[in-house]
Amino acid sequence: MELQNKQTVRIPMDDDKIVELYWERNEKAVEETDFKYKKYLFSIAYNIVHDRLDCEECLNDTYLGAWNAIPPTKPSVLKAFLTTIIRRIAIKRYHSNMRQNVIPSEMTVSLSELEDFVAGDEDVGAEFDAERLGHIISDFVRSLSERRQFIFMSRYYLADPIDTIASDLSLSRSMVNKELAAIRSALKEKLESEGYSI
Amino acid sequence: MKKKEWNEGLNxxxxxxxxxxxxxxDRLRQKNKKPKSIWLRFGAIAACFAVAFIAVAGIAFHGYFNKPVYLENGKIDISSLSGAQIVQSVPDVSQGTDGDIYPPDEFVSILKERTDLIVYGTIQNLKTVKVDELGAYSWYVSTFEIHVIDEIRNGDGTQTITVVSAARYYNDMPEYICGLSSNFDLAESKAGLFVMRENTEETWRIAGADLIVAELGDYRASSQFECNGESFNYFGELIDLDELKKE
Known part of the structure; x- marks a missing residue:
């Protein structure tokens, strides 16, 4: 006699299999992505835009972005690929919302920490070369120790709260703050040497 | 540079x-999810039995401190822990390790990668108490100060460091050791090398109650070694402290 109300536990699919679904243009790919990564992606968006409705929209745009990009892209690390997409989308939403009012998110706080050399909410200038800046920042991150790389990425790429970073690394808040201060000082020097006006 | 430009660059x-x-x-989160050591699991089981016993016997616990007594350094005196008996020595224990033994060079590399505070100093104001839990468990908890002679790694200039260290025993066999080695001479005049981790929100479950470790010491000993002032002895090989200081 079969058991009634048998409960099954759903296990997230392997990333390789999810990417395969995208390649096969099987819509189950989005469903599996949502099941596996929704919470993670939502937390990235929330650190930036600090609004649940906006986060839901960012999530949906991310899934659409992934659907449109795969193929031809075949990401080697799906989680990282989704991270870059949602960050890009959330940042765009953040700056758009900031025109109306200040957003009390971790992104706002983390940007304020960089006010020595990053300030002003105006739009990007016509001459600005984002790709060049991206390479400079990448070189800078690579020059850091492993721990500082992690701290930089957590705080300034994904706007993780300091307590979260401290918990991830089993450090105190004060230690994380010390590391951030050292990172900012080195970053300022690097940007100045590359000709960015401070 | 404008904020939007910065974020565009990061894209x-x-x-x-x-x-x-x-x-x-992902690796860090997986690592942090695992129980930090076996004793936490045993502690949880012991606590469940302790709670069940209380419910049946109707005994009320009044918190883990009878009436907290504060020391000059701002920390709570361990002897005011409920059921604490002051002792002069800890039964013979060995260093807590994960079972691996490394060659000295590799050991130094590992210490360099870690974020632990490493200092050379003397012990002052050592106090050790024993607390018996229900069943066959007992704890030895020590608090002491380290007067820093030399910072080796990750120090911030603090001259006096408050430390707490604990060992849990089951039927007089050590189960979990947090740093105190029976081989180390705790005489206050002798200097040693100390490796410690900063206490954040960690709690220890002693006698069925959660003890906020940071109230006893700013650091907990993660490991500690014999040291003669210019080097330390690791499995028979002398290692220069200056090597540890180097980045």
């Missing part, structure tokens, strides 16, 4: 850096 961060970061974060 062009090399993908391999993002991949590395995401994988590292």
């Amino acid at each position: 062009y961060l090399d993908p391999d850096l993002v991949e590395k970061y995401v994988e590292q974060k």
Whole structure:
């Protein structure tokens, strides 16, 4: 006699299999992505835009972005690929919302920490070369120790709260703050040497 | 540079850096999810039995301190812990390790990668108490101060460091050791090398109650070694402290 109300536990699919679904243009790919990564992606968006409705929209745009990009892209690390997409989308939403009012998110706080050399909410200038800046920042991150790389990425790429970073690394808040201060000082020097006006 | 320009620049961060970061974060989160040591699991089981016993016997616990007594350094005196008996020595215990033994060079590399505070100093104001739990468990908890003679790694200039260290025993056999080695001479005049971790929100479950470790010491000993002032002895090989200081 079969058991009634048998409960099954759903296990997230392997990333390789999810990417395969995208390649096969099987819509189950989005469903599996949502099941596996929704919470993670939502937390990235929330650190930036600090609004649940906006986060839901960012999530949906991310899934659409992934659907449109795969193929031809075949990401080697799906989680990282989704991270870059949602960050890009959330940042765009953040700056758009900031025109109306200040957003009390971790992104706002983390940007304020960089006010020595990053300030002003105006739009990007016509001459600005984002790709060049991206390479400079990448070189800078690579020059850091492993721990500082992690701290930089957590705080300034994904706007993780300091307590979260401290918990991830089993450090105190004060230690994380010390590391951030050292990172900012080195970053300022690097940007100045590359000709960015401070 | 404008904020929007900064964020646009970050959109062009090399993908391999993002991949590395995401994988590292996953590893750290997995590692932090695992029980930090076996005793936490035993502690939880012991606590469940302790709670059940209380419910049946109708005994009320009044918190883990009878009436907290504060020391000059701002920390709570361990002897005011409920059921604490002051003792002069800890039964013979060995260093807590994960079972691996490393060659000295590798050991130094490992210490260099870690974020532990490493100092050379003398012990002052050592106090040890024993607390018996229900069943066959007992704890030895020590608090002491280290007067820093030399910072080796990750120090911030603090001259006096408050430390707490604990060992849990089951039927007089050590189960979990947090740093005190029976081989180390705790005489206050003798200097040693100390490796410690900062206490944040960690709690220890002693006698069925959660003890906030930071109220006893700013650091907990993660390991500690014999030292003669210029080097330390690791499995028969002398290691220069200056090597540890180097980045």
